[in-house]
Amino acid sequence: MKFVNVFVVLVSAVAIVMLSLLIHPANNAVAAQEGQITESFNVSVTGEASVYLNPNKVIVNLGVETLSKTAKESQERNAEIMNDVLAALEQAGISREQIKTTHYSLYADYDWSNGDRVFKGYKTRHYIQVSSKNIDKAGSIVDAASSAGANYIGDIQFTLTDEAMLEAKKAAIAIATNNSKEKAMAIARTFGNYRIVPVKLSLSSYSPYPIYKGAIGNYMESERSASTQIYSGDIRVSATVQALYKAIPS
Numbered sequence: 431m432k433f434v435n436v437f438v439v440l441v442s443a444v445a446i447v448m449l450s451l452l453i454h455p456a457n458n459a460v461a462a463q464e465g466q467i468t469e470s471f472n473v474s475v476t477g478e479a480s481v482y483l484n485p486n487k488v489i490v491n492l493g494v495e496t497l498s499k500t501a502k503e504s505q506e507r508n509a510e511i512m513n514d515v516l517a518a519l520e521q522a523g524i525s526r527e528q529i530k531t532t533h534y535s536l537y538a539d540y541d542w543s544n545g546d547r548v549f550k551g552y553k554t555r556h557y558i559q560v561s562s563k564n565i566d567k568a569g570s571i572v573d574a575a576s577s578a579g580a581n582y583i584g585d586i587q588f589t590l591t592d593e594a595m596l597e598a599k600k601a602a603i604a605i606a607t608n609n610s611k612e613k614a615m616a617i618a619r620t621f622g623n624y625r626i627v628p629v630k631l632s633l634s635s636y637s638p639y640p641i642y643k644g645a646i647g648n649y650m651e652s653e654r655s656a657s658t659q660i661y662s663g664d665i666r667v668s669a670t671v672q673a674l675y676k677a678i679p680s
Contacts, residue, residue: 470678473617473626477610477671481602482664487591488565491532491584492575493557501536501552508554511579515558518578522570524560533557557582563591569658588662595667599635602669607631610673618677626675635669 494511498504519529539553560571568586576583590598611626618624 470676471621472629473614473675473677475610475613475617475673475675477606477608477613477673478668479602479605479609480666480668481598481605482666483590483594483598485565485588485590485662485665486563486594487589488562488568488571488662489585489587489589490560490562490568490571490575491557491586492560492572492580493533493555493582493584494580495553495555495582497539497551497553499551501554504552504554505536508556512556512558514578515575515580518574519560519571522574523564523567524562524571524574528561530559531556532559555582557584565662568660568662572658572660586660588665590665590667598665598667599669602635602667603633603671606633606669606671607673610671611675614673614675614677618675621677623680624677625680626677628673629676630674632672633669634672635667 492515494508494515496504496508496511498507516526516529520526534554534556536552536554539550540547541550542548560575562568562571565588568588572583572586589595610631611628614626618626
């Protein structure tokens, strides 16, 4: 009798296992057809954001170039004109603290004529950078400097102060991070009721600013306008976040 009972129990166990094998594949097939995933999985997304602001700082690059037969004459003439330029900028409301030298050089200048190198003289170049938090001064800076003898106007940049740039970057990073979270959540919930947790986040940000060209290079007195009008555009501060989230069944 004991043998019969054991046999019946074994047969019943085998039947249950076989029934389970028949049922679970069907359930898995239904879940696959419905696009449901019952396990955790990773979601990799990119979050992006851009913040637009008005510039609050202007940078004007300008300079004086002189050419003379001797190095001494070239240097002296350059220094004389640059002193006039600095005085004119001061009259325009620019302090010496807002000015810095970015380049100074003295060299023998040559030209080519009929295949021969011909000595032209000694050229002195003195370039300065003028910064102002009053962006409306861009035109007056150019006018004051050129009227005093500056014969090189380089890039005119409209940008942000360090403090304003830092706040803009923080805002862009926060928005980009939320953007990555929203994307990951949208993907996860496509497969059912899931919540997401961050696994890894990496940041890369790029902050371009528009550059407006003045009268680039050398220009003569006759080419100067009575009043230079220079207009700024918006500053775009962008942030990109590469994010890895884990989607977990709720």
